[in-house]
Each structure stands twice: as C-alpha cells, then as structure tokens.
Amino acid sequence: MGKRDREILKNICIESVAAEGNALAHVNGKTLFVPLCVPGDIVNVQVTHKKKNYMEGYMLELVTPSPMRLAPFCSHFGDCGGCRWQPIPYDKQLEFKQQQVVDQLTRIGKLDLPVIAPIMASENTVRYRNKLEFTFSNSRWVPFEALRQEAGAREVPPSPAPKAGHQSAPESAPLPVSGSAPATQLPALGFHVRGRFDKVLDIETCHLQEEPSNAIRLAVRDYAIDKGLSFFDLRQQTGFLRTLMIRITLTGEVMVVVVFAHDNPEAGEDDAARKALLDYLQHTFPQITSLHYIINTKRNDSLGDQEVIHYAGKPYIVETMEDLEFRIGPKSFYQ
Known part of the structure; x- marks a missing residue:
C-alpha cells in the first residue's frame, strides 16, 4: 500500500x-x-x-x-x-494473557481443555528483571515529538500535509514518524526501537531492574562520550563499544559484562581504553561483585560462542530461591 x-x-x-x-x-x-x-x-x-x-x-x-x-x-x-x-491494569493483563493461551489451544490447537486456574499474579510488576542487555549505537534514535520540541534550535523537516478530509495527529498522539538528529549525531545506550533492529533509543530510566542498573548504564554512557570512545554502528559494523549486560540478584549481587567490538593489541589503544573503562566501573561502583568483558567481532550480538574474560571480583554471582543457591555466570540462563 x-x-x-x-x-x-x-x-x-x-x-x-x-x-x-x-x-x-x-x-x-x-x-x-x-x-x-x-x-x-x-x-x-x-x-x-x-x-x-x-x-x-x-x-x-x-x-x-x-x-x-x-x-x-x-x-x-x-x-x-x-x-x-x-x-x-495488571489484573486485566493476566486475564488477557490467559485468554490468549486458551484461544490458541482451543481455536487453533482444537484441544478440549479442563477448567484452568487463574494465572498467579507476581508480587512485583516493576524492577523484577534479573538481567538486562543494552545496545550501544553511534546514532541516537530521536522520537519525532522530541525533534519538534527542538525546532527552535535547528530546522526540522515539516510533516507532510494530510490529504483532504483526513485528520492529522494532534500533539498528544503517538507519531510513527521519527528519525535521528543529524546535526548532533548523539550516541545512545539503550534498547531497540519497537520493530527496528538498527534503531536504538537512549534510555534515561528503565523500571525493569533494581538499582544500580540505571546508574551503571548512565555512567558508562557518559564516560564513553567524555573519553571519545566510539559507539557501534549497527549497519557499518564499526565502533568500539557494542553491548552492556547487567545482572542483579535478589541478594544484591551485581554482575556487569561489557562487550567490545574489536581488539587491536598491536597498537595497544583498544587494550588501554578497555582497561580504563573497566577500572572506572570497578572504582565508581564498588557494589559490582563480578566484572567481565567480551570481544565480539561477529556481525550478530549472540554471545554463546564468545570467550568471556573475567576482569574483577568473583567469576559468578549468587542467586537464592527458597533454600537453594545458584551460581549465575555471564552465559547462564536464569529467570
């Protein structure tokens, strides 16, 4: 269309x-x-x-x-x-999710189901994630609304005029049109924009994980910008900083894994910049109990086949579930 x-x-x-x-x-x-x-x-x-x-x-x-x-x-x-x-509302979310499962099994799977008990609600609806992964990008995706708010500082292309009889979106409506800010080329450390692998939204506050998750992410972003470290270009496959993983357990232990995109041991520049960043993290956040890094030169971000290099602290963090303890490593799957 x-x-x-x-x-x-x-x-x-x-x-x-x-x-x-x-x-x-x-x-x-x-x-x-x-x-x-x-x-x-x-x-x-x-x-x-x-x-x-x-x-x-x-x-x-x-x-x-x-x-x-x-x-x-x-x-x-x-x-x-x-x-x-x-x-x-959370109680309605549970109802809708349960109905989706029932519909899939009965309407599509053609199964006769017994009476299904309601989904058990979680005690926490925010700050419940034990692991988050953030992506570095050399070009911050900026919502079109933000570009319009900055129009006084720089020229922003106007929206196309609506066709006769069609209503344009009001100021409060979600707009699908967006773009990067070419005048500043601000880097980003955050999550992918919905439906776009190559667009990264810089995140100021995420409510999915306990602190110091936000503080660590913002500190890494600001340090990298201040020191001139290059953020990854997802299309050109260039840049130094690639992804950041943060794990936080119920016991308060914190694991950080920084993924770099390349290594240049002959020049020594990569090694020095990498060490400086990791030392900065270690000294700024003494609550980090396990610090690692990975050098990923592949085109994708999967880490299962990558070597994890332990830098400081313990090689794992400990999570508890009732009377059990689990050692969680950088590649562990635990939810």
Whole structure:
C-alpha cells in the first residue's frame, strides 16, 4: 500500500488484545491490529498494511480513552520496544494473557481443555528483571515529538500535509514518524526501537531492574562520550563499544559484562581504553561483585560462542530461591 493511498479509519472501538502486544478491532469484516491501545479505547487509526483478511495500523488519535486505561509509568513508553501493556491494569493483563493461551489451544490447537486456574499474579510488576542487555549505537534514535520540541534550535523537516478530509495527529498522539538528529549525531545506550533492529533509543530510566542498573548504564554512557570512545554502528559494523549486560540478584549481587567490538593489541589503544573503562566501573561502583568483558567481532550480538574474560571480583554471582543457591555466570540462563 503506497503512502498516498493509506486509509484513515475513524472512531474505531478497540475490542480486545492480540499477540505481540497489539490490540484488535473489527472493521468491514476484517481484523484490525493496532499497537499501544487498550480494550475500550475509541481511536482514529492510520492503516499501514491491508491484506485480504486483516489490516495493520497505528493510532493517530485517542478520541475517547477506555475506562480501564492507565497513564504509562515510563517516559519511554511508545518508543521503546518493551513494556507495551503499561496502560492496562495488571489484573486485566493476566486475564488477557490467559485468554490468549486458551484461544490458541482451543481455536487453533482444537484441544478440549479442563477448567484452568487463574494465572498467579507476581508480587512485583516493576524492577523484577534479573538481567538486562543494552545496545550501544553511534546514532541516537530521536522520537519525532522530541525533534519538534527542538525546532527552535535547528530546522526540522515539516510533516507532510494530510490529504483532504483526513485528520492529522494532534500533539498528544503517538507519531510513527521519527528519525535521528543529524546535526548532533548523539550516541545512545539503550534498547531497540519497537520493530527496528538498527534503531536504538537512549534510555534515561528503565523500571525493569533494581538499582544500580540505571546508574551503571548512565555512567558508562557518559564516560564513553567524555573519553571519545566510539559507539557501534549497527549497519557499518564499526565502533568500539557494542553491548552492556547487567545482572542483579535478589541478594544484591551485581554482575556487569561489557562487550567490545574489536581488539587491536598491536597498537595497544583498544587494550588501554578497555582497561580504563573497566577500572572506572570497578572504582565508581564498588557494589559490582563480578566484572567481565567480551570481544565480539561477529556481525550478530549472540554471545554463546564468545570467550568471556573475567576482569574483577568473583567469576559468578549468587542467586537464592527458597533454600537453594545458584551460581549465575555471564552465559547462564536464569529467570
């Protein structure tokens, strides 16, 4: 579907939720998938893809919010690729997730199911992750709203004019148009933008992990910028800093793994810069109990076949579950 031919659907009532964090409605006999919506929302939708039996689009305007809609607790909501159900109350999230599983097994799997007990709720709905991985990027992805706010400092290309009879997105609506800031080329350390492997959103505060996770990430980012260390270019496969892994256990132990993109022992520059960064981390955050690094020269970020080099502290961290203790290493899978 060409951009000029994209249809705008008005006053669509969101009925339920679907897989991958999308919401759904039915329009003219077709299923419509829209992200970042809540059942009960009345929205105007820009159609982006139209197939025989379904359509995809994004919310241009929230006409009437659902009675159950909550304000997102994270400032990065809508741009970051995670936590897409923030506007939905947690008890409703559990109901929707359970219904999805039942639907998959009965409607698609054609299985007869016994009575299923409700999902057990978690005690914590934020700061519950024991592991996070952040990506370095040499070009920070900037939401279009942020670019418009900076328009007084530099010229920003205007949005294309809407077609006759079509309503443009208001200031408060999520906008799909975005880009980097070419005038500054700010680097980023954060998460991938939803649906984009090559776009990284710089994260100021993430609510998924206990401190000092945010403090460590921000310190590494600011140190690297101050020292002129190059952030990775995902398309050109160039740059020095690649990813950052942080693990935090319930006992308060902290593991940090810094992944570098290349090594140049003959010149000695890589080794010196790497050592300086790791020493800075060790001295700034004495609560780091296990510090490692990896040199990954591959095109992808998988680390299963990479050598982990232990730099300081213990080679593992300890996690407890009831009366059991687990030693967690840099490559361990533990949830």
